[in-house]
Amino acid sequence: MKRDVGKVLRSRTVEDNNHTEPMEEDEDDDCFSISFLRSDRLEPAVVVSPRYNLLREVGRGSYGVVYEAIARKTGARVAVKRLQCDAPENVELALAEFWALTSLENRHQNVVQLEECVLQRNGLAQKMSHGNKRSRQYLRLVETSLKGERILGNPEEPCYLWFVMEFCEGGDLNQYILSRRPDPQTNRSFMRQLTSAVAFLHKNNIVHRDLKPDNILISQKSGSPVLKVADFGLSKVCAGLNSKNSEDLPEAEACGKGSNQNNIVNVNKFWLSSACGSDFYMAPEVWEGHYTAKADIFALGIIIWAMIERITFIDAESKRELLGTYIRQGTEIVPVGEALLENPKMVLHIPQKARSSMSDGVKKLLQDMLAVNPQDRPDAFQLEKGPLSFPALFTTWT
Known part of the structure; x- marks a missing residue:
């Protein structure tokens, strides 16, 4: 699994399925009507009416496309x-993604907010609600997921889920950090915000499982940058599951509404x-396929380490410079988690750069977060209430 410098693996998700096909409009006032138009800016441009106008494509992932849009009624960008x-x-x-975001009863300023989700097929659209057993389309989606076979009809009848979320005009963490000069104050703020977001998710029994700079967005509406953890396509809602075999039950049965306050630490x-x-953010135990929410702490440690020292690699596919730490073996680079799996006694050199201004407190914190044994890592609640809440941790920064 070793890589040449600059050649990396993509996220372990499915292949791109972003097709745009004409849809008939529907006159039902309770639904979206969707039509596709041509323009010079988008091929094809998309207009979702009567409630949203899609302006431009702002991101494309392995299984979805993200657009900037305008809410017609309020004029708000989404x-x-x-x-x-x-x-x-x-x-x-x-x-x-739908189950994770709709299982949250409360909002958190550092988790992207879902405004609504719409299921659309054959020109007909229906607002999705959590566990809606009266929706035949929703039940068919759940059945498709559980049975592992297509049951929604013919391929020429495409089915889409549209997620309407808050718009983050500051781009992702890669873009924000690498387009600016190093700023210890920003680093401190981002560390606290990230830890607060992960603690909130874990309190609500959600394991993200794909924390990385690409999935951390920046909002600047308040004047100062606010991080938003996003992209919950690989997340796991653990509420209601037996701790010994939490993936033995269907995902649908794992989605209790809201957090279980009696099982916060569980x-x-x-x-x-x-x-x-x-792969560059995966904990050693994830490579083995036997892990807990502590894998999110390892990913968080990799992100914070890369952010502070601005450690990057060039993605071979997108040619983008991305934040991420790794182990260099000659001309090859290996993800930290994979390297620790191969050699559990390996000592990580933190900080990596000789002239780093990293304090001893942050160095120790990162070593704990990146411990090869997940039991030796702090959990998100300890991080939120412990080291990252004390300014003394950062006093030696320049």
């Missing part, structure tokens, strides 16, 4: 993500088995 549910694996990813005892995520 982000609209379109996911095509044409295969069971795509449906599973789409439902995972998210760290739910064992997961799907080896998923992006």
Whole structure:
């Protein structure tokens, strides 16, 4: 699994399925009517009416497209993500994101906010609600995910999920950090915000499983940058599962509405088995397929380490410079988690750069977060209430 410098693996998700096909308009006032138009800026441009106008494509992932849009009624800018549910694996990813975001009863300023989700097929559209057993289309999506076979009709009848979310005009963490000069104050703020977001998710029994700079967006509406953890396609809602075999039950049965306050810390005892995520941020135990929410802490440590020292690599496919730490072996680079799996006794050199201004406190914190044994890592609640809440941790920064 070793790589030449600059050649990396993409996120372990499904292949791109972003097709745009004409849809008939529907006159039902309770639904969206969707039509596709041509323009010089988009091929094809998309207009979602009567409630949203899609302006431009702002992102394209392995299984969806994100547009900047305008809410016609309020004029507010929103982000609209379109996911095509044409295969069971795509449906599973789409439902995972829907279940994670709709299971949250409360908002958090550092987690992207879902405004609404719409299921659209054959020109007909229906607003999705959590666990809506009266919606035949919703139940068919769940059945498709559970059975692993397409049951939504013919391929020429595409089905889409449209996620309407808050728009983050500052781009992702890669773009924000690498387009500016190093700023210790920004680093401190981002560390606290990220830890707060992950603690909030874990309190609500959600394991993200794909934390990386690409999935951390920046909002600047308040004047200062606010991080938003996004992209929950690989997330796992652990509420209601047995801690010994938490992936033995269907995903749908894992989605209790809201957080279980009696089991706040138990998210760290739910064992997961799907080896998923992006390889440069995956913990050693994820490569083996036996891990808990502590894998999110490892990914968070990789992100913070790369952010502070501005450690990057060039993605071979997109040619983008991305934040991420790795182990260099000659002309090859190996993800930290994979390297620790191969050699559990390996000592990480933190900081990596000789002239780093990293304090001893941050160095120790990162070593703990990147411990090869997940039991030696702090959990998100300890991080939120412990080291990252004390300014003394950063006093030696320049």
